[in-house]
Amino acid sequence: MVKQTEKEGSLMSQPYYRPTFIQIDLQAIKTNIKHLKEILPESTKIMAVVKANAYGHGAIEVANAALQAGATQLAVATPEEALQLRDAGIIADILVLGASPISFLHIAAERNITLTAYSFEWLFATRHFTKPFKTHIKIDSGMGRIGIVQEEELQAALAFIKERDWIEITGVYTHFSTADEEDEHHLKKQIAVFERMLHLFEQRPAIVHTSNSAATLRISDQHWDAVRFGISMYGIAPSPWMEENLPFPLISALSLHTEVVHVKRVKKGATIGYGATYTATSDEWIATLPIGYADGFLRKLHNQFVLIKGKRMPIVGKICMDQCMIRLDEQVNIGEKVVLLGKQMNEEIRIEEWANALQTIPYEICCTFSNRLPRLYSK
Numbered sequence: 001m002v003k004q005t006e007k008e009g010s011l012m013s014q015p016y017y018r019p020t021f022i023q024i025d026l027q028a029i030k031t032n033i034k035h036l037k038e039i040l041p042e043s044t045k046i047m048a049v050v051k052a053n054a055y056g057h058g059a060i061e062v063a064n065a066a067l068q069a070g071a072t073q074l075a076v077a078t079p080e081e082a083l084q085l086r087d088a089g090i091i092a093d094i095l096v097l098g099a100s101p102i103s104f105l106h107i108a109a110e111r112n113i114t115l116t117a118y119s120f121e122w123l124f125a126t127r128h129f130t131k132p133f134k135t136h137i138k139i140d141s142g143m144g145r146i147g148i149v150q151e152e153e154l155q156a157a158l159a160f161i162k163e164r165d166w167i168e169i170t171g172v173y174t175h176f177s178t179a180d181e182e183d184e185h186h187l188k189k190q191i192a193v194f195e196r197m198l199h200l201f202e203q204r205p206a207i208v209h210t211s212n213s214a215a216t217l218r219i220s221d222q223h224w225d226a227v228r229f230g231i232s233m234y235g236i237a238p239s240p241w242m243e244e245n246l247p248f249p250l251i252s253a254l255s256l257h258t259e260v261v262h263v264k265r266v267k268k269g270a271t272i273g274y275g276a277t278y279t280a281t282s283d284e285w286i287a288t289l290p291i292g293y294a295d296g297f298l299r300k301l302h303n304q305f306v307l308i309k310g311k312r313m314p315i316v317g318k319i320c321m322d323q324c325m326i327r328l329d330e331q332v333n334i335g336e337k338v339v340l341l342g343k344q345m346n347e348e349i350r351i352e353e354w355a356n357a358l359q360t361i362p363y364e365i366c367c368t369f370s371n372r373l374p375r376l377y378s379k
Contacts, residue, residue: 019259019335020291021374023342024057028251030069032233035248036216037070044223046070047209049230050085051077051097056366057234057254058375060088066233067092075228079104082113095136095171099146102126109133114170118146120157126167127160136171136207141193142186143177154200162202171207171226172198180214180239187215191222214238217247236351236362243352254351254366255342256297256373259335260308262288263328272325273317285328287313289338292322296369297340300358306338310345 033046040046048066050059063074063085073093076082079101082094095114102125108115114134117123126133137157140147148154161167174194178186194210208224213232215222235252237243266286272278280286289306291297299319305312306326313326341349351362358365 016374018290019257019261020289020295021257021376022056022369023255023257024061024375024377025251025253025255026061026065026377026379028235028253029057029062029065029233031251032235032253033066033069033071033229036227036229036232039220039247040216040223040227043225045072045207045226047073047075047095047226047228048233049075049097049228051075051081051230052367053081055231055234055363056369058377059084060090061375061377062233063088063090063092066229071229073226075230079108079113083107083111086111086113102129105129105133106131116146117157117169119148120153120160123157123160123167127164130164130166132166132168134168134170136173137169137205139172139174139194139197141174141176141190141197143175143190145175147174148197151197151200154197158201169205171209172201172205173207173209173228176210176212176215179212179218180242182241187219212238214242217242218245231363234366236366239361240352252342252351256291256340256369257342258289258291258338258340260287260332260338261290261334263332263334265331271317274320275318278317278325285331286316287326287328287332287336289324289326290322291340292320292324294321294370295373296365297324298358298368301354304354304357305349306340307344307347307349308332308336308338310347312347312349 048071050063053059054062075095075097077098079096082096085094097116099118100115105126109131114136116138117135118138138147140149161169176187176190207226209226209228210224211222211227213230216227216229231238232250235250237250264286266280266284268280268282270280272286293299297319302315302319305314313328315324316327317325341351351365354365355362
């Protein structure tokens with residue numbers, strides 16, 4: 001059956017035939033932002049983090065929804081991600097959080113993209129560029145990734161910028177590595193380091209931001225001028241501990257759907273899938289679903305469940321590249337709706353279940369879904 005994906009009221013021209021897709025609830029994203037605004041000071045802005053294709057949700061669609069809901073700025077990880085948003089007609093401020101090559105500087109200046117200055121060496125490499133450009137200085141307060149660590153390096157960077165009035169410092173920030181954990185020891189150390197470095201600025205930049213989703217939702221004195229709303233904008237708690245300590249309930253935006261494409265009755269003793277790892281213990285109904293590890297439905301999820309008619313049905317055998325098999329409790333029709341993530345009737349499969357099974361975090365799962373899965377958007 002030919003289908004088209006709905007995108008904010010319009011239809012994509014590219015049809016798809018396989019009944020497997022990701023549904024993105026844009027209203028859920030807007031509601032999560034709305035609830036955040038209610039607990040933030042009126043002067044604190046929301047920077048919507050839409051890196052990695054908006055954590056697999058679709059960067060352009062999510063960015064537009066976030067801005068409509070009250071976010072005023074966007075954050076991405078790479079120059080290419082920033083250009084994707086600009087090419088889509090988005091004019092809001094965009095900050096590239098990752099390291100940008102100097103070769104991108106002239107494009108960033110032309111297209112009003114703010115870059116991260118993460119070392120004196122990076123700034124020094126801009127010395128021959130005299131066109132005005134914007135930058136946020138990144139302080140490494142204890143994450144150990146990119147950023148200025150020593151006070152002497154920051155002082156040298158600020159002196160370098162002071163002599164070049166075409167370099168505009170519009171912000172300064174850091175990133176907390178343990179904000180989603182109950183133990184606050186390392187978090188407090190990072191806060192102290194950042195605040196000490198902040199005192200080295202003769203004039204505080206217009207936008208100071210330290211809080212990721214976890215810090216935003218738990219530490220009111222770190223809201224500063226803006227907060228970076230990432231994973232929780234999509235309705236996912238930063239950690240299991242944080243999920244029990246949220247100031248408001250989060251609404252998940254992503255669900256994963258497919259349909260039954262084949263049903264068969266197998267005899268007791270029949271084997272299913274590669275390696276014949278599953279053996280029917282009685283005569284059983286087996287259904288085949290058109291989704292596999294090439295879509296991001298990874299092989300290690302072979303012991304998980306899907307929802308059919310509001311009931312959990314187990315995956316049996318190894319998940320294939322493009323298909324998987326499930327055991328039914330009764331015969332169902334071809335085309336029967338299947339939910340792999342999300343709600344169906346009174347039952348729900350949450351992304352945290354997959355994360356536990358894969359011994360990872362929901363972030364990684366969202367980013368693992370391949371572009372082979374169409375994203376359908378509902379308001």
